Amino acid sequence: MKPYTIEEHENGLLIFTITRESKRNSINYEVMDGLVEAIELAKLPHVKILIITGEGEKAFCSGGDLSVFHELKTEEQAYTMLSRMSKILYELLMLPKPTVALMNGMALGGGCELATACDFRIARKDIKVGFVQGKLAITTGWGGGTILLEKLPSSTALEILMESSIYTAEELQNLGFIHYIYEGDPLYAMLTFIKNKQMIEGSVLRAYKEIAVRKWNQSNIRERIETEVRKCSILWESEAHHKQVDLFINRK
Numbered sequence: 653m654k655p656y657t658i659e660e661h662e663n664g665l666l667i668f669t670i671t672r673e674s675k676r677n678s679i680n681y682e683v684m685d686g687l688v689e690a691i692e693l694a695k696l697p698h699v700k701i702l703i704i705t706g707e708g709e710k711a712f713c714s715g716g717d718l719s720v721f722h723e724l725k726t727e728e729q730a731y732t733m734l735s736r737m738s739k740i741l742y743e744l745l746m747l748p749k750p751t752v753a754l755m756n757g758m759a760l761g762g763g764c765e766l767a768t769a770c771d772f773r774i775a776r777k778d779i780k781v782g783f784v785q786g787k788l789a790i791t792t793g794w795g796g797g798t799i800l801l802e803k804l805p806s807s808t809a810l811e812i813l814m815e816s817s818i819y820t821a822e823e824l825q826n827l828g829f830i831h832y833i834y835e836g837d838p839l840y841a842m843l844t845f846i847k848n849k850q851m852i853e854g855s856v857l858r859a860y861k862e863i864a865v866r867k868w869n870q871s872n873i874r875e876r877i878e879t880e881v882r883k884c885s886i887l888w889e890s891e892a893h894h895k896q897v898d899l900f901i902n903r904k
């Protein structure tokens with residue numbers, strides 16, 4: 653069974669769900685394939701808004717699947733994986749349609765990068781969110797740091813990245829990362845959040861998104877993401893990183 657679902661709802665909604673609840677919706681290579689599939693489907697004219705979420709209540713996404721990716725030891729091995737996912741997040745960022753991260757549970761590491769690549773983030777009130785890569789002795793490596801610096805004031809983004817702390821949804825709303833906080837049913841919350849946007853013509857939504865895309869292109873975002881991937885690959889090879897991942901893998 654695939655570790656994701658892609659559902660088309662009425663009124664042009666496409667919902668991508670990572671269905672690895674028992675692994676806290678961490679991202680492995682198959683989930684990457686699923687994201688590619690969803691982004692391609694979202695390009696179809698009848699799709700108006702792409703929603704990305706996770707199964708269950710515990711996690712939106714706990715980042716890269718450390719049980720798979722801890723096998724990547726060298727800079728080049730890490731680069732291949734990081735580069736692949738960075739291209740996916742770049743495509744998600746550039747998708748000429750509104751995208752929403754429906755953060756139904758915690759988001760850590762790469763899970764935050766996935767959310768950052770979406771245009772809007774809505775989060776359940778009691779979740780925890782952290783760009784914890786620093787604690788694993790790496791930086792963001794999927795382009796999420798570069799994208800965060802586009803979306804928040806640079807001093808705020810740098811603080812979030814450098815501290816590698818875990819935040820509450822409310823703290824991140826105050827910092828401008830989260831747009832809307834909900835309690836209760838995630839689907840209802842998402843429909844409430846997108847209601848006004850959904851009433852706008854798709855061509856208008858697309859035209860606005862293209863303005864944002866042009867801005868990002870003018871700032872050479874693709875090249876800057878590539879630099880992030882390269883730098884993270886170098887750090888990935890370090891003993892400090894492998895030690896931290898081993899601690900997580902062997903924690904029980």
Ligand SMILES: CC[C@@H](C(=O)O)C(=O)SCCNC(=O)CCNC(=O)[C@H](O)C(C)(C)COP(=O)(O)OP(=O)(O)OC[C@H]1O[C@@H](n2cnc3c(N)ncnc32)[C@H](O)[C@@H]1OP(=O)(O)O
Pocket residue numbers: 674675676678710711714715716717718719720721758760761762763765784785788791792793794900
């Ligand atoms: C690789 C790219 C890099 C990037 O560029 O950003 C990253 O994403 S690095 C990864 C960053 N993520 C993390 O460090 C999160 C690691 N996970 C945790 O800290 C905790 O698991 C949790 C997410 C806080 C959840 O805690 P809890 O609810 O107590 O559950 P468990 O810890 O028992 O986990 C349940 C189950 O899920 C597996 N799991 C969780 N996260 C991952 C992960 N990122 N990769 C692989 N597997 C993960 C965990 O191992 C448990 O599995 P079992 O032991 O088989 O039950």
